[in-house]
Amino acid sequence: MTSSLAPARTAPATPSARPSSDAEITVTNARKVFGSGDRAVVALEDVTATIPEGQFVCLLGPSGCGKSTLLNAIAGFSPLSEGQIRIGARPVTEPGPDRGMVFQEYALFPWMTVEQNIRFGLDIKGVRRAEAEATVARIAATLGLSDFRSRFPKDLSGGMRQRVAIARILALDPPVMLMDEPFGALDALTRRTLQDELLRIWAEYRKTIVFVTHSIEEAIYLADRILVMTYRPGRLKRDITVTLPRPRDSASAEFNALKRELGGLVMEEQQRYTQAEMSGTAVD
């Protein structure tokens, strides 16, 4: 739709290695206002951040901190009011398969089988049949879905559905993966399994991942870097690099020290959220 995408891709602004520019996310002075007049809600205010290629970043904060708003803006679903987001050299103007999104509600197409869901993006891209089938088989095997390829989503558990959702975007091999509380609806054990699975995939495919969560433990377990956001307007409150070696032990002293520190930061914002909720101004 926007023809400006193609030239920008072939001629990156930075003359350095192309892959790094393709997968780096740059957010500059992002501001997002919902509604107008007295009803206007500032969801994002002056957010600036650079997420280098291959980094696993968690956006952490209570409800209403704008973490999903930021993710949706990166995905291209809802444009910023001010500021700019670039993937490599290209400004984000619309959704695209270079930024695969995993939704909390799975968003699988229920009328398609697992196989058809995974193939959907490849069909759109015009990938030849044999090649698409090979890719689907490989991705399905990676996520342990080989025996479920002819099932419909309604016949799968939540954990299996989320595997399909990840497989669906992985099939397109996007440089960036965006994940909106993907494991929020899963039970604790399934959740941990999928977290480990995601880390394995991330290590293998080296994607840039932006992962929204309100679970402090999940953020520490997964991320290279945690961006804590403030409650309305959503600003970056703290930028924390997690250096703990993987696999991380959630029972270790370092893990828990970090958990305590982040807990304090998030609770401050949670209290502001609660106050707003009590006074009736917290519109979600």
Added chain:
Amino acid sequence: MTARLSALRGAFLPIGLLIVWELASRAGLFSAVVLPPPSAVAVRWFNSLVPALPHDPASQSYLSWLFSGEMPHDAVASLGRVLAGFAIGVGLALPVGLLMGTSDRLYGLVNPLLQILRPIPPIAYIPLAIVWFGLGNPPALFLIALGTFFPVLVNTIAGVRQVDSIYIRAARNLGANPWTLFRRVILPAASPFVLAGMRIGIGTAFIVVIVAEMIAVSDGLGYRILEAREYMWSDKIIGGMLTIGVLGLLIDSAMSRLNDHLLRWHRGLER
């Protein structure tokens, strides 16, 4: 075991009624014109089912001979009209409904007119249909198509408008252009509604075909029971009504099976 038992219990009342009816008729409680005995209806029905002439291999195939009886001929004629009128109605309602469901502007423009026209029963169009199309098949098909059109249209619009936006976001994220989005996401997501509309539509079409055949054509199940009335053949009227009931049941269960197959992915079908 219990299924067989309940089937037996279900059969009890109809069989009992038939016996009472037969006995009452034979005892002369009412005349054969008012209410002929079920045995007479059955004989009449069977006679209209079988071919009138013996099979002549030289002039016709076995299959066409098998269907050469009066009732099979009428049933085929009625069914043909239903299917043709249904196809016309769906063929018009589907594109209009999809467009109206997708475009808010078109919806705002057309919906008021739709709401005025929709409550008019197709039967009320009969005089106008004859003025416009004369006699024969055209007015009948017009009425059947009309009976199909509105249920399919209304359901298609509702189906498209209720498509969960998360599917649209997911598809756009995977690179779908508007046409792919429409064909592979909106259309299948709306299909449970569309198929429900079609099921209502074919039911209406079947009602309308019987009425249309009473006024405009000279064969079909509707024509046949009206013709039987001219001669006061009440047994034939009741036999015709039974055929209409059986055919309607067959159409509806065929449609229901088709739905179940096409919507096998749908959560609503979990039992």
